[in-house]
Amino acid sequence: MLGKQHATIENLSSSGALLVTDHVVEQQPVMSIELKLGLDSGWLSARTVRVEKLAEQFRVAVEFEQMEPELRASIEAAIEGAIAAAARRPVLVVDDQLGRRADLIARLVARGMTPLAPRTPLEAVDLMSRSHLHINVALLAPSFGQSSSDLRELFAESFPWVTATDISNDVEATVDAAAQAWSTSDVARLATAIA
Numbered sequence: 001m002l003g004k005q006h007a008t009i010e011n012l013s014s015s016g017a018l019l020v021t022d023h024v025v026e027q028q029p030v031m032s033i034e035l036k037l038g039l040d041s042g043w044l045s046a047r048t049v050r051v052e053k054l055a056e057q058f059r060v061a062v063e064f065e066q067m068e069p070e071l072r073a074s075i076e077a078a079i080e081g082a083i084a085a086a087a088r089r090p091v092l093v094v095d096d097q098l099g100r101r102a103d104l105i106a107r108l109v110a111r112g113m114t115p116l117a118p119r120t121p122l123e124a125v126d127l128m129s130r131s132h133l134h135i136n137v138a139l140l141a142p143s144f145g146q147s148s149s150d151l152r153e154l155f156a157e158s159f160p161w162v163t164a165t166d167i168s169n170d171v172e173a174t175v176d177a178a179a180q181a182w183s184t185s186d187v188a189r190l191a192t193a194i195a
Helices: 069-088 098-110 121-129 148-158 171-183 186-194
Strands: 008-012 016-021 031-037 040-053 058-066 090-094 114-116 137-140 163-166
Touching: 008 069, 008 186, 016 040, 031 069, 040 069, 069 186, 090 098, 090 121, 098 114, 098 171, 121 148, 137 148, 137 171, 148 163, 163 171, 171 186
Parallel strands: 090 114, 090 137, 137 163
Antiparallel strands: 008 016, 016 058, 031 040, 040 058
16 A cells, blocks of 8 residues: 555464455555554554456455554454454344333343443443444444434444444344344454454
């Protein structure tokens, strides 16, 4: 990549990563990467293995060359956290209708998911900001004085890796949508690749 560019980690291992970016990427022999994993970050040297042009993005496979032991430990912790999250399947539930929210939570638990139901906007942002939780799915209904579309827009801007789905009065259909969203998430793909 040329200059400073931002990319999202699509897949991560202790030896390399698959990155996705909106910027034009040319294959380079070696690049310097700042890897941010939650609160941990560090610089490393990586060799470009492959560059693929997607519809409007580029996918870049890199192999790590030199890495500090602390950063390697952070990568391994992030991978372990993602595997644990795949088993827990955390789902954020934002719904002011208490009866429907309780029914939704019970059905999510029965389907093997871990619902997280914040009571305030600050609590919702706090939960989403905890990278170790690996929340990839949010179920949204008008809440906290915001419409569903406002909440979806907030999630798209602040948490682009999250699949936001509307909560409907058909609670079982909403649970099905959550399960489907989880099955296509990065964490689910990681767990499938490792299994």
